Amino acid sequence: MPSKKALVRRPSPRLAEGLVTHAERQKVDVGLATEQWEAYVEVLRAHGWEICEVEGADDCPDSVFVEDTVVLFRNVALITRPGSASRRPETAGVEEAVAGLGCSVNWIWDPGTLDGGDVLKVGDTVYVGRSGRTDAAGVQQLRAAFEPLGARVVAVPVSKVLHLKSAVTALPDGTVIGHIPKMDRPSLFPGFLAVPEESGAQVLLLGGHQLLMAASAPKTAELLTDLGYEVVTVDIGEFEKLEGSVTCLSVRLRELYA
Numbered sequence: 295m296p297s298k299k300a301l302v303r304r305p306s307p308r309l310a311e312g313l314v315t316h317a318e319r320q321k322v323d324v325g326l327a328t329e330q331w332e333a334y335v336e337v338l339r340a341h342g343w344e345i346c347e348v349e350g351a352d353d354c355p356d357s358v359f360v361e362d363t364v365v366l367f368r369n370v371a372l373i374t375r376p377g378s379a380s381r382r383p384e385t386a387g388v389e390e391a392v393a394g395l396g397c398s399v400n401w402i403w404d405p406g407t408l409d410g411g412d413v414l415k416v417g418d419t420v421y422v423g424r425s426g427r428t429d430a431a432g433v434q435q436l437r438a439a440f441e442p443l444g445a446r447v448v449a450v451p452v453s454k455v456l457h458l459k460s461a462v463t464a465l466p467d468g469t470v471i472g473h474i475p476k477m478d479r480p481s482l483f484p485g486f487l488a489v490p491e492e493s494g495a496q497v498l499l500l501g502g503h504q505l506l507m508a509a510s511a512p513k514t515a516e517l518l519t520d521l522g523y524e525v526v527t528v529d530i531g532e533f534e535k536l537e538g539s540v541t542c543l544s545v546r547l548r549e550l551y552a
């Protein structure tokens with residue numbers, strides 16, 4: 295049986311000090327953020343995901359954005375080397391967690407950098423953003439890790455947002471969705487659908503035709519509902535202030551055979 299596990303990591307008490315790159319810094323309420331995170335985790339659990347909580351990293355303000363620390367392809371967990379040095383201490387706990395779940399572990403090495411938020415899988419195609427956080431060596435190392443496993447790796451320039459998945463994700467049928475004003479090259483994606491809101495570009499696949507989206511993108515939720523999807527929304531406003539989204543708060547492990 296394929297797995298349905300989701301890695302998450304509780305917000306650090308220092309969350310409000312998290313990095314902000316493309317947005318104006320706003321005050322973050324850590325108590326409210328923790329409530330929003332708990333509600334997010336509850337949605338995953340309610341949709342059949344077994345929650346695997348990585349031990350908290352209280353000294354790392356951005357550690358809740360667990361997606362950036364590891365990329366899964368089949369049963370291989372590629373531990374990243376985040377582009378921001380302040381986030382590198384986050385990976386040790388994640389490595390321990392995925393090894394404990396039975397993943398084969400591989401690593402992005404110095405001098406390469408790669409953030410998991412730059413990696414979008416659509417079937418066996420792996421799009422990787424060449425962004426402010428992921429460099430050319432990181433892209434090369436990702437290719438070397440996943441192409442032998444059958445991945446087709448496509449590099450995508452990203453200059454207007456933090457990560458590739460800040461502007462582009464994919465629906466269950468493989469249609470890539472994105473917010474064009476935030477994309478460098480929409481033409482790189484076949485079967486592309488434009489969405490009207492920036493945070494509408496981020497959908498997390500809950501399974502079947504169910505999608506998790508941020509409450510901040512009601513027009514896109516309406517568009518996707520009209521296409522026959524069941525959309526569940528969560529308020530993740532405190533994380534959005536730090537350029538986070540629904541995708542970056544978890545890592546789903548779907549190809550572990552226990």
Ligand SMILES: NC(=O)NCCC[C@H](N)C(=O)O
Nearest residue numbers: 312313359411536537538542
């Ligand atoms: N994958 C993601 O979208 N990660 C969001 C990371 C936000 C965090 N404040 C950062 O700048 O690294």
